[in-house]
Amino acid sequence: MAKNHVTASINGQQVDYLCDSTESLLTVLRDQLGMTGTKEGCGTGDCGACSVICDGELICSCLMLGVEATGSKIETIEGVADSDGLHPLQQKFLELAGLQCGICTPGIIVAAKALLARNSDPTEKEVRYWLAGNLCRCTGYDKIIRSVLAAAAQMRGEEIAVAGELTV
Amino acid sequence: MSEMIYSVPASLTEAVQQLAVPGAALLAGGTDLLIQLRGGRPVPPNLVDLKKIPELQLIEIGPDSIRIGAGVTGIQITDHAELTSLMPGFVEGVGLIGSTQVQGRATPIGNLCNGSPAADSVPAMIAADAVCEIIGREGSRELPVGDFLTGPGRHCLKVGEFVVALRFPRPRTNQSDAYLRFIPRTEMDLAVAGAAVNLILKNTDSGPIVADAKVVIGGVAPTALTVDDAAQALIGTSLDDAALLAAGAASTAAARPISDKRGTAQYRKKIVAVLTRRAAQVAFDRAAQQLHGSND
Amino acid sequence: MNSPKSDLPNYKYVGTRSIRPDGVDKVTGRAQFGADVSLPNMVHGQVLRSTIAHGRIRSINIDKAMAVDGVLAIITAADMPDIERRMVPLGEQQADIRDVADNVMARDKVLYHGQPVAAIAATSLAAGAQALELIEVDYEPLPVVIDLDAAQADNATLLHDEQITMTMAGPVENPVPTNVAFYMPLAKGDVAAGFEQADVIVENSFETATVHQGYIEPHATLVDAQIDGRTRVWTSTQGPFLFRTLIAGVLDISVSELQVIPTEIGGGFGGKLSVYLEPLAVVLSRRCSRPVKMVMSREDVLRASGPASASRIWVKIGARYDGTLVAIQAKLEFEAGAFKGSPVVPAVMTMFASYKMEHLLLEGYDVVVNKPKASAYRAPGAPQAAFAGEALLDELALKLNMDPIDLRLKNAVDEGDRAVYGPAFGPIGLKQALQAVKSHSWYDAPLAANQGRGMAVGFWFNVGMQSSASVRINEDGAVTVVTGSVDVGGSRASMALFAAEELGVPPEKIQALVGNTKTIGYCDTTGGSRTTFATGLAVVEASRKAVIELRNRAAMTWELDVEQVSWQNGQAIDLSGSNPPLALAEITAKAGHTGGPVGGDAQINAPHAGPGFGVQLCDVEVDPETGYTKILRYLVVQDVGKAIHPSYVEGQLQGGAVQGIGMSLNEEYLYNADGVLDDPGFLDYRVPVASDVPMIETHLIEVPHPPHPYGVRGVGETPIVPPMAAVTSAISHAIGKRVTQVPMSPPRLLSLIDGD
Known part of the structure; x- marks a missing residue:
């Protein structure tokens, strides 16, 4: 059967692809466009890795x-850093x-970026609830939450305490 | 996988025509449909995407009514300040559907049409007397949300029909609502049970009392249940403990839950009382605050 | 709080929070995990799984499926070698390779719902899926043995007709066919006499559910089998060398035919120590002469990959009024799943390892049931055992009207004490950890109504075993470190820090990499909390060899004896003082003229791993009307030996604690009577989400472990041991009734509160 021809903007670039009408955007990104930074953890919307x-x-x-x-504008993990360097979120996750393990990290950074675009000064609770759809099995979330809060502070131009010292 | 033709109507007329194909399915947010397809639901021959029909993307707040189009997503609703102040219970129910990611796609009308007994947005719709505006080949009709669902995953739509919008009577200044659900975690679960309470208050010398009430419970029967006995227990009271206990007991009595992986029938019967009481208190406090505010 | 010993060395790089070498790849989406690897001309493998939980396979007909356009190969057990029984080491445990093979592909019987019965390779996933539906399997169903009671009932249906109960010393006396595969007693003193000395006796029975490791990355592999027999296997594994052994064992080929290339791994926790897809992909790739990729769905992961054992543990403790433990007896029954080998042995050994005692009898039973074969899960067996043992100690403290930490301090092991399972402990920080919790600011903080506080101790042996490392110094003075240890949680950062410290080179100039089975020497698995200890030791040794070589080159340049050259801060120093220091880059720039490339290799078998003790404290608030438990505060204190990279050590403690919170509150496998899992997804298999937990406070005690040059002891597993007892003790105190079952989900807790 004929595939659908789709034109979309992905990370600011116009992209054309052909897909079956039953294929998910995730499958298109990963298997057709080679953009494997977006991960599949469940395929049912329960883990947020995608x-x-x-x-x-x-x-x-x-x-x-x-x-x-x-006709949509899609932003993936591959578009979060630019030629000037890492996004503050990426930098704080490293620091x-x-x-x-890093499997949930692309999804969490994308989700956190979407949060900070709406709310530049989220509380710990707001970050936790916003990210509740992004499962992480390794960290217990503590350092993820701290990384997001620290990136938000940096993006607001504020200094924030170093690792392990932050109290929220 | 079988073939599926995807189409994107630009108007309601086009949508009605495309849905006339036997077996055609609607796509709004897709957050239930895609999971069902992955889980083995037969692939429909036609999939009609409603997201490009401009009039379905609107939230309209008028002097007498509020109208929400079929393409409106959860996040559009929870971001809507006026809607949130008018119908906080309905908005919080919508806001509980899935994760942030799901909120970005899912629509409350999709939540309704999916027909899950645990759907979080539905009890507050019914409690607010929402009406479904339905369109089909034979024209338009309306149906109260409370009459729309007939069982798990089943509703009154005829072949080719779909829900265009939900219409709510605009709440009065002395009216408010609340929805509470119980889940084992803080997020990401389907409701084990839920309760929506919509109250109209009136002022008396001894403070506000409930003039009218509607109590709707979810997750405890094949469809959301309107519990008149619970409402009657609240009406005429200032929500004293006895009234709350009676309302809760009425919800427990009305509940016809099953035992499944999300909770036992006994557990659901117990907590639906708790949720009814707590939601009633929240709705009362909200309405009382408005009453107080409007008197200033 | 802890007072660091003043004789702790002052390191320049070890102990700093450097940026991990693989970090940028992982925050930008470039890191390649199992499902991210592809090859030209690749096809897709899929598995047909058993639709029943127990039965004989009468026949499998693939004719209709083979006719589907795009299908290249279909295999069943008939296409796999019929191998002999043989035990192979499996990380911290061992496995019968025949069981591994039968688990990979059912031969005559299916033993759990979801067990593979056929596999298919097709040019598209859609074609493969269509063909899978056309494979006809005729089963003769057998009664489903779903739990410990069913398995041990009189006239129970047997999963394995010839299985008898084994012990460490061979079969039990007068063996008969049974579902009890193993019996493990651990005895000391005279337990009956011990109880006679007791002033107070407490006993109770505890149950834990089947749970899953819950790694976010599903199992995935890509196999390219060449016509000449050489086969490359990309896979998400905790142990490329272990997988090489297992694949070779299942397929009856030589390990040297295989090159196992570990991809980045999206979580393992013990669950990626078992092969599932890899042998099938090898056979399929051979059949169709094309690379074959296989990826599990989340449903496959939950239905058919390594859950952790459900358990039932009865325990009885006798003590004197002053809290001295005088006798302990326990019976531990663990579900192994479809094949023998639950972690009941480490459960028995760890259960009371933190305490001194005279009289003890612990008896473990390994019981097969119609569920997927249990895989290792972070400190395998210890969390279940600690749940029972520590919760009952909490009950004992209540009965003695004694502070629960004082009770532990009274009996805690210390340096020189002999563990109940044998060896004497070296320097350990259990007592310091207990004291740190007791003196913590919220240990005595007031609690409101419906709130409770609980604490528990955890122990894990930690292991050493075999590791290899290669340290290579480039012409520009930058360093490449390669090990065979898969990095599942940031270990490359620690490897870089070891090399940095030894070589005197800043960690940002060190690239730490994970090799594969043909580019680096043998390495045991990333498991047993061994990587930073044992592979770290290999990196230290390899770095030291490189330093010797660097001193040699400097000595050659200066025409001095090597003994006159020392290595400090990344440069060679002429001890006679007649030459200015030579920097690393100056030496390596000329390496081609002084003897060739500079580096060092080490292959070691690290003995004497340092045991890990931890103490956790938890405050909860219970909603008495719904049974919902909120974790208010959580503290993890652990003796970590030496924190090489403190952030990743803290991360291990936090992550382990939250996994344990998940087991305590909501995670469980729900099977129906047919043995079919009812919650095979993250919607209803409820791992903690970000909003479920508070910040997890950590406090690192550093009692150096002497056999390691930096004092390292393993840290990753101990933190998952105490949570079930800490959380349920907190709940017990909040509601005034003892919790004896996990997960204590809201419906269960409300029933307990209401006395239903």
Whole structure:
């Protein structure tokens, strides 16, 4: 059967692809476009590893069809850093050990980026609830939350205490 | 996988035509449909995506009514300050559907049409007297949300029909609502049980009392249940302990839950009383605050 | 709080919070995990899984499936070698290779729902999926043996007709076929006499559910089998060398035919010590002469990969009024799943390892049931054992009206004490950890209504075993460190710090990498909390060899005896003072003229791993109307020997604690009567989410472990041992009733509160 021709913007670049109408955006990203930074942990929207931003909203790419992306603006982990360097979130995850195995990290960074775009000064509780759809099995979340809060502070131009000393 | 034709109607007329194909399915947020397809649901021959029909993307707040289109997502609703102040219980129910990511796609009308007994947005819709605006080949019709669902995953839509919008009577200034659900974690679970309470208060010399009430419970029967006895227990009271206990007991009595992986029937019967009491208190406090505010 | 010993060395790099070498790849999405690797001309493998939990396979017909366009190969057990029984080491445990093979592909019987019965390679996933539905399997169903009671009932249906109960010393006396695969007694003194000396006796029975490691990355592999027999296997594994052994064993080939290349691994926790897809992918790749990729779905992961054993533990403790423990007896029954080998042995050994006592009898039973074969899960067996043992000690403290930490301090082991399982402990920090918790600011903080506080102790042996490392110094003075230890939680950062300290080179100039089975020497698995200890030791030794070589080169340049050259801060020093120091880069720039490339290799078998003790403290608030438990505060204190990279040590403590909180509150496998898992997804298999937990406060006690040059002891497993007892003791105090079952999910807790 004929595949659907889709034109979308992915990380600021116009991209064309052909997909079956049943294929998820996640499958398109990973298997067709070679963008394997977006991960599949469950395929049912329960883990958040496949988080991307679609037209400004945080979504699970496993719960969106590739064909639905026609005309959409998709942002993935591959577009978070630019040629000037890492995004403050990425830098803080490195400095504060906000990752262990790293499989959930792309989804969490994308989700946190979407949060900070809406709320530049979230509380610990707001970060925790925003990220509740992003499972991490390694860290117990502590250092993830600290990394997000520290990145937010840096993006606001504030200094924040070093690892292990932060109290929130 | 079988073939599926994806189409994106630009108007309601087009959508009605495309849905006329036998077996055609609707796509709004897709957060249930894609999981069902992955889980082995037969692939529909046609999938009609409603997200590009402009009039379905609107939240309209009028002097007498509030209208929410079928394409409106959870996050559009929870971000809507006026809607949140008018119907906080409905908005919190919508906000409990899935994760942040799911909120970015999922629609309350999809939540309704999916027909889960545990759907978080539905009890508050019914408690607020919401009406489904339905369109099909034979024209338009309306149906109260409370009459729309007939069982788990089942509703009254005829072939080719779909829900275009939900319409709520605009709440009065002395009216408010609340929805509470119970889940084992803080997020990411389906409701074990839920309760929506919608109250209209009136002022008396001894303070506000409940003039009218509606109590709807979820997750404890094949569909959300309106519990008139619980409402009657609240009406005329200032929500004293006896009234709250009676309302809770009425919810327990009305509940017809099953035991499953999310909780036993006995557990659901117990906690639906707790949720009814607590939601009633929250709704009362909200309405009382408005009453107080409007008197200033 | 802890007062660091003043004789602790002052390190320049070890103990700093350097940026991990693989960090940028992981925060930008470039890191390649199991499912991210592909090859040209690759096809897709999929597995047909048993639809029943117990039964004989009468026949499998693949004819219709083979006819599907795009299908290249279909295999069943008939296409796999029929191998002999043989025990092989499996990280901290061992496995019968025949069981491994039968678990990978059922031969005559299926023993759990989801066990593979056939595998398929096709040019597309869609074609493969269509063909899977056309494979016809005819089963003769057998009664499902779903739990410990069913397995041990009179006339119980047997999973394995010829299985008898074994012990460390061979079969039990008068063996008969049984579902009890192993019996493990651990006895000391005279337990009956011990109880006679007791002033107070407490006893109770405790149950834990089947739980899953819950790594976020599903199992995935890519195999390219060449026509000449050489086979490359990319896989997400905790042990590339272990997988080489297991794949070779299952397929009856030589390990040297295989090159196992570990991808980045998205969590393991013991669950990626078992092969599932890899042998199938090898056979499929051979069949169709193309690379074959296989990826599990989340449902497959939960239905058919390593859960951790459900358990039932009865325990009885006798003590004197002053808290001295005089006798302990326990019976530990562990579900092994479909094949023998639950972690009941370490459960028995760890259960009371933290305490001194005269009289003890612990008896462990390994019981097969129709569930997936239990895999290791972080300190295998110890969390279940500690739940029972520590919760009952909490009960004893209540009965004695004694502070629970004072009770532990009264009996805690210290340097020189002999562990109940044999050896004497070296310097250990159990008492310091207990005191640190007791003096913590919120240990005595007031609690409100419905709140409770609980503490518990955890122990894990930690292991050493074999490791290899290679340290290579580039012409520009930068350093490459390669080990065979998969990095599951930041260990490359620690490897870089060891090399940095030894060589005197800043860690940012050190690239630490993970090799594969053909680029680095043998390395045991990333498990047993051994990587920073044992592989770290290999990196230290390899670095020291490199330093000797660097001194040699400097001595050659200066025409001095090597004894006259020392190595300090990354440069060679002429001890006679006649030459200015030579920096590392100056030496290596000329290496081609002084004897060739500079580096060092080490292959070691690290003895004497340092045992790990930890203490955790938890405050909860219970909603008495719904049974919901909120974790208010959580503290993890642990003797970590020496924290090489403190952030990743803290991360281990925090992550282990939260996994344990998950086991305590909501995680459980729910099987129906047919032995079918009812919650095979993250929706209902409820791991903790970010909003479920508070910040996890950590406090590191550093009692150096002498056999390691930096005092390292393993840290990763101990933190998952105390939580079930700490959390349930806190709940017990909040509600005034003892919790004896986990997970203490809201429905269960409300029933307990209400006395239903």
